Amino acid sequence: xxxxxxxxxxxxxxxxxxxxxxxxxxxxxxxxxxxxxxxxxxxxxxxxxxxxxxxxxxxxxxxxxxxxxxxxxxxxxxxxxxxxxxxxxxxxxxxxxxxxxxxxxxxxxxxxxxxxxxxxxxxxxxxxxxxxxxxxxxxxxxxxxx
Amino acid sequence: xxxxxxxxxxxxxxxxxxxxxxxxxxxxxxxxxxxxxxxxxxxxxxxxxxxxxxxxxxxxxxxxxxxxxxxxxxxxxxxxxxxxxxxxxxxxxxxxxxxxxxxxxxxxxxxxxxxxxxxxxxxxxxxxxxxxxxxxxxxxxxxxxx
Numbered sequence: 083x084x085x086x087x088x089x090x091x092x093x094x095x096x097x098x099x100x101x102x103x104x105x106x107x108x109x110x111x112x113x114x115x116x117x118x119x120x121x122x123x124x125x126x127x128x129x130x131x132x133x134x135x136x137x138x139x140x141x142x143x144x145x146x147x148x149x150x151x152x153x154x155x156x157x158x159x160x161x162x163x164x165x166x167x168x169x170x171x172x173x174x175x176x177x178x179x180x181x182x183x184x185x186x187x188x189x190x191x192x193x194x195x196x197x198x199x200x201x202x203x204x205x206x207x208x209x210x211x212x213x214x215x216x217x218x219x220x221x222x223x224x225x226x227x228x
Numbered sequence: 229x230x231x232x233x234x235x236x237x238x239x240x241x242x243x244x245x246x247x248x249x250x251x252x253x254x255x256x257x258x259x260x261x262x263x264x265x266x267x268x269x270x271x272x273x274x275x276x277x278x279x280x281x282x283x284x285x286x287x288x289x290x291x292x293x294x295x296x297x298x299x300x301x302x303x304x305x306x307x308x309x310x311x312x313x314x315x316x317x318x319x320x321x322x323x324x325x326x327x328x329x330x331x332x333x334x335x336x337x338x339x340x341x342x343x344x345x346x347x348x349x350x351x352x353x354x355x356x357x358x359x360x361x362x363x364x365x366x367x368x369x370x371x372x373x374x
Contacts, residue, residue: 134293168314169318171314196346
């Protein structure tokens with residue numbers, strides 16, 4: 083048995099995404115994990131903070147470096163429900179996150195289309211973890227808004 | 229006579245870069261201008277804030293949306309001493325800044341190499357304003373550190 087696997091942590095990110103949805107925010111959630119411990123959790127807060135840079139990943143990275151007291155997150159993994167945008171991909175690169183795991187792809191705004199080499203060349207990237215659930219949150223949110 | 233031209237505002241960004249240098253930060257400065265008025269000024273604070281996302285442009289954007297109370301900066305111009313990185317280019321895209329003016333190019337970390345289509349397709353981009361001065365700040369800083 084492996085209780086702390088990728089699905090476990092993605093479920094935690096999904097819980098953050100659901101909080102975002104309840105608050106009327108685009109439902110993206112993220113957690114940062116270090117030695118099997120969640121050291122930061124965040125969800126999109128662009129509306130609440132009135133700040134287009136307040137994406138879940140940005141808030142999680144800033145929180146995580148605060149917790150560790152280190153400027154880099156070289157031993158850490160980021161779990162995020164949706165493929166990061168260029169901005170967040172750039173922040174992931176600067177923070178030297180070791181592993182990036184995301185759920186749903188974002189073909190319109192995702193980093194893969196605009197900046198496929200954003201991460202450190204040695205960073206491990208895994209996609210599609212709980213993809214259906216992560217994508218469902220986004221679909222439900224945008225359907226409701228239309 | 230046109231007192232508030234691109235050079236005028238880039239000088240203000242340069243003044244911010246010099247404050248960064250004095251504080252031991254990578255000397256990048258930025259100002260955001262709306263109707264010929266500077267509504268936000270910032271310099272790189274990655275060391276002081278112990279946060280790899282605390283680039284001049286990010287801090288200026290967050291400050292500017294705070295000043296305007298609007299989530300977008302569609303009528304604003306960003307002056308920054310060095311070509312933005314991917315992260316900042318993404319933030320510029322999200323904030324819908326109308327005009328981006330930078331001084332020195334950054335061939336290693338600049339957005340042009342990694343994400344040339346980061347900005348809104350209608351955004352106006354101008355480079356090379358006070359390029360020599362902007363580049364000199366960076367060179368002096370890194371020379372001192374070697």
